[in-house]
Amino acid sequence: xxxxxxxxxxxxxxxxxxxxxxxxxxxxxxxxxxxxxxxxxxxxxxxxxxxxxxxxxxxxxxxxxxxxxxxxxxxxxxxxxxxxxxxxxxxxxxxxxxxxxxxxxxxxxxxxxxxxxxxxxxxxxxxxxxxxxxxxxxxxxxxxxxxxxxxxxxxxxxxxxxxxxxxxxxxxxxxxxxxxxxxxxxxxxxxxxxxxxxxxxxxxxxxxxxxx
Amino acid sequence: xxxxxxxxxxxxxxxxxxxxxxxxxxxxxxxxxxxxxxxxxxxxxxxxxxxxxxxxxxxxxxxxxxxxxxxxxxxxxxxxxxxxxxxxxxxxxxxxxxxxxxxxxxxxxxxxxxxxxxxxxxxxxxxxxxxxxxxxxxxxxxxxxxxxxxxxxxxxxxxxxxxxxxxxxxxxxxxxxxxxxxxxxxxxxxxxxxxxxxxxxxxxxxxxxxxx
Numbered sequence: 001x002x003x004x005x006x007x008x009x010x011x012x013x014x015x016x017x018x019x020x021x022x023x024x025x026x027x028x029x030x031x032x033x034x035x036x037x038x039x040x041x042x043x044x045x046x047x048x049x050x051x052x053x054x055x056x057x058x059x060x061x062x063x064x065x066x067x068x069x070x071x072x073x074x075x076x077x078x079x080x081x082x083x084x085x086x087x088x089x090x091x092x093x094x095x096x097x098x099x100x101x102x103x104x105x106x107x108x109x110x111x112x113x114x115x116x117x118x119x120x121x122x123x124x125x126x127x128x129x130x131x132x133x134x135x136x137x138x139x140x141x142x143x144x145x146x147x148x149x150x151x152x153x154x155x156x157x158x159x160x161x162x163x164x165x166x167x168x169x170x171x172x173x174x175x176x177x178x179x180x181x182x183x184x185x186x187x188x189x190x191x192x193x194x195x196x197x198x199x200x201x202x203x204x205x206x207x208x209x210x211x212x
Numbered sequence: 213x214x215x216x217x218x219x220x221x222x223x224x225x226x227x228x229x230x231x232x233x234x235x236x237x238x239x240x241x242x243x244x245x246x247x248x249x250x251x252x253x254x255x256x257x258x259x260x261x262x263x264x265x266x267x268x269x270x271x272x273x274x275x276x277x278x279x280x281x282x283x284x285x286x287x288x289x290x291x292x293x294x295x296x297x298x299x300x301x302x303x304x305x306x307x308x309x310x311x312x313x314x315x316x317x318x319x320x321x322x323x324x325x326x327x328x329x330x331x332x333x334x335x336x337x338x339x340x341x342x343x344x345x346x347x348x349x350x351x352x353x354x355x356x357x358x359x360x361x362x363x364x365x366x367x368x369x370x371x372x373x374x375x376x377x378x379x380x381x382x383x384x385x386x387x388x389x390x391x392x393x394x395x396x397x398x399x400x401x402x403x404x405x406x407x408x409x410x411x412x413x414x415x416x417x418x419x420x421x422x423x424x
Contacts, residue, residue, distance in 0.1 A: 044355075048352065048355035048356055048359050049310055049314070049352040049355070049356060050352070051314070060299055062299075062302050062306070063306045063310075063356075064305065064306035064309040064310060064313070066305065066309055066313070067302045067303075067305035067306040067308075067309055068302065070301070070302065070305060071298050071299075071301070071302040074298040074301065075298050086283055086286040086287050087272055087274075087283075089279075089282070089283070089286065090274050090279045090280065090282065090283040091279075093276065093278065093279035093282060094274070094275045094276035094279040096279075097276040097278055097279055097312075098261055098275075098276060100309075100313055101276070101278070101312055101313045101316075101317050102261070102263070102317055104313075105313050105314055105317045105318055106317055106318060106323060111318060114341070114344070115331075118337075118340075118341075118344075119327075119331065119333055119337060119341070121331055125330075125331060128330075129326070129330075129331070132326070132330075140260065140261040140262070143256075143260035143261070144260055144261060144275075147260050
């Protein structure tokens with residue numbers, strides 16, 4: 001498989017973790033988001049949405065990180081990223097989407113650029129925007145974790161899965177932007193558990209060949 | 213089943229379409245987002261994330277619209293919202309997420325409120341923000357539809373599914389905010405096809421009991 005990614009892309013980070021958990025080898029193509037490589041005609045021919053990641057498997061291009069994670073789980077079922085029961089699957093997907101839909105897209109590079117360039121927002125207020133959505137978003141995730149007995153060593157039970165795969169890159173972003181996670185002890189505890197898992201550690205931005 | 217929703221919530225609209233397609237009866241509880249009903253302690257006890265929709269099935273609370281749609285498809289498989297093959301499923305999910313992750317969250321009520329109240333953005337620039345993300349987002353969806361032979365009468369093949377369920381509420385929002393969809397003829401064609409399907413038509417905001 002071939003992964004089009006970028007060391008700092010949270011969405012690519014998710015796919016790297018999943019590939020590692022599944023023990024799947026892959027080659028990298030690096031799309032430098034700060035240099036706008038994703039807007040090139042060459043890359044648009046691969047992913048018309050002009051976002052990373054894109055995963056090529058047997059000549060087929062897959063896009064959108066959550067769709068890629070589900071695809072990997074369907075085509076390489078072990079270890080499972082989702083529980084077997086529909087209610088458990090719905091819970092894990094809901095936690096994943098609370099991050100992938102309700103936090104991450106609001107703080108994407110293109111959004112931050114629009115705030116500064118089109119709306120004239122100061123760097124200080126842009127950073128406050130970033131921290132606001134990460135902090136309120138992760139507090140909501142914290143409440144999903146603390147109000148449900150399904151939470152274990154990881155977000156759901158004692159094995160890492162889809163929700164943890166989304167959580168860890170969001171925690172990494174939170175740390176990079178110095179967000180206050182003091183109201184999120186369960187989020188931090190699970191993040192520390194994930195850090196101990198080699199599949200997560202090897203996927204970290206700082207360990208990628210294109211890291212700066 | 214019991215659906216906590218709001219007539220204008222795109223995410224609740226998605227769940228209404230899916231329940232109708234599956235032929236599932238449900239009762240409504242209306243959470244008035246403009247009046248901040250979603251922030252009440254009573255509702256937070258149901259959905260700690262304080263967002264709609266929430267679906268109660270057999271005493272279990274499900275949240276996040278895409279997770280609810282997958283749950284309904286797993287527990288009530290006919291008619292299927294996803295194709296049977298992993299590549300097709302990945303494609304449909306990617307189109308759905310291109311809307312549910314990359315367009316909708318950026319234009320959510322709480323985001324628009326932050327722009328105006330915290331960043332002092334004018335109504336005019338707020339509306340331009342809204343149109344920008346809808347127009348560029350739906351143009352990306354258009355490109356996903358036109359560059360793939362899987363597109364049929366609907367987003368994937370000739371039966372409505374998960375991607376169409378996400379597309380229709382986004383088109384409704386685009387029309388309400390007078391977005392320019394002239395670059396999205398396939399999106400508009402599929403939207404018109406969906407309008408002919410009673411399950412979609414009955415789920416429209418204007419047909420809900422809480423519509424204003």
